[in-house]
Amino acid sequence: MTQTVLLALDTSTEFCSVALLRVTVDAAAQSGAEPRCWVRHEQTGAVSSTRLLPAIRELFDEAGLSLADCDAIAFGAGPGSFTGLRTATGVAQGLAFGLNLPVVPVSTLLACAESARLRDPSATRVLAALDARMDEIYWADYAWDDAQCEWRTVQTASLDVPERLVLPDVPFTLAGNAAAAFGARLPAVAAARTVDGAALPHALPLAHAALRAFRAGRTVPADQAAPEYVRDKVAQTTVERLAQKAEKAARAEQAARTEEAARHTAPAQNTHGGAPDTAPHGEGRQ
Template identity: 70%
Template sequence: MTRTVLLAIDTSTEYCSVALLSSDERHASASPPIWSRHDATGAVSSARVLPAVRELFDEAGLSLADCSAVAFGAGPGSFTGLRTAAGVAQGLAFGLGVPVVPVGTLLVCAESARLRDTTASRVLAVLDARMDEVYWADYGWDAVQGEWAVLSRPSLAAPDALVAPPSAFTLAGNAAAAFGERLPVASAAHVVDHEAVPHAVPLAHVALRAYRAGRTAPAEQAAPEYIRDKVAQTTAERLAARTVSNGELAR
């Protein structure tokens, strides 16, 4: 079989994002056709995922039996959302007898930035992690390999603790909009791409490269990558954060 049909699912944010990509291995360099849904669902993405999957297969004129692999946004992101994507991907992959392709959501942000601007070869991906912190990672595009190199692994930090890369870079993700001046690296960025956030379309592109390279996993190994162990702030931490915020507004 020369065709790869890859289903990609991301529910790491308030969106339920699903994409279906069909690639002919005989024309691997060509841009493959892709169908997608990206719906604002809040905390109820689980109710939208499977209907969206059915819609895309119908729209593409394909059946679930044509699926080669199921990719999912592994994290970091919403705890509930990550479990939703991993669980749905695992269930579908089990039923179809195909592998899963876990993809980091920060890497998806980098790929999203590059899809809109092919000159984006150094990307600092930073997402609002809530609780006054950010998820971040640093990536460099290897044009020879046609892959992203991980320069700094996904981590958790205070927004003002990030250090800008030494060369020109694109800041991807929603952290600049969420934190404003409290994210100093934004002012050092060559480009700030607020739209480079987790989305199933760039996820599918990353996953296709991973699939072709054999970087897949059995369905039973589908699992989220949380980075943070703590789900919520304590009452004292929330009050302290509110006091700091009020103090900043007063100035």
């Protein structure tokens, strides 16, 4: 009997997400049991860095294992929060350096696709789309290959406005939170076979995807682990923020003027054919 132990980390969102997988394989029978899983998934906001290492220690204690039992470390490489991606990358690198372990970078969009398939085995074509803020989305297109038991990337991770999302030409599942964030602006919402808004970056589906990658040898040395930002800037410039604020103010002002004009030009309601009746309700006219 042999075992594989894999640790997976994701801090690409406001959640600190950690999963530990242990798979036992009977070498003689060439078969393995279902992975044992231990998970911490907590909404920590901007302080994931302070929670990540304690969560890792808790999982190893709970599983009765130690870091020395680990065979590989996986992390959510992005896209996602710039600070969060750096946190997961740094911790994965640090642990892997100390233990001389390989690292498995996994796209957070692929983790969304994996989550959708774990929840619904018929989700074999998945368009993963996440709110990227600044009125944009991160998205990628994946197709499940039954023969290879692996995802095939149809479209790599991209950054676009919601309206420019390219739809698959076959029935598909829309995974991620972009549907909730943009609604009808996202063409995939109406076109999707199903929308799975709960299929989000999470260490457990990330660990399942990473286990297959580890077994296939798709790993990197610790010093080569790097985030996949996709977006090349953290936030809007001051000029962009001011321009966006001015545009919103102009739209609001125009809407107010339109409403005011409609109020002044609307015909008075008068069922008596004379001047409008302004008497209080319930009072007669003299």
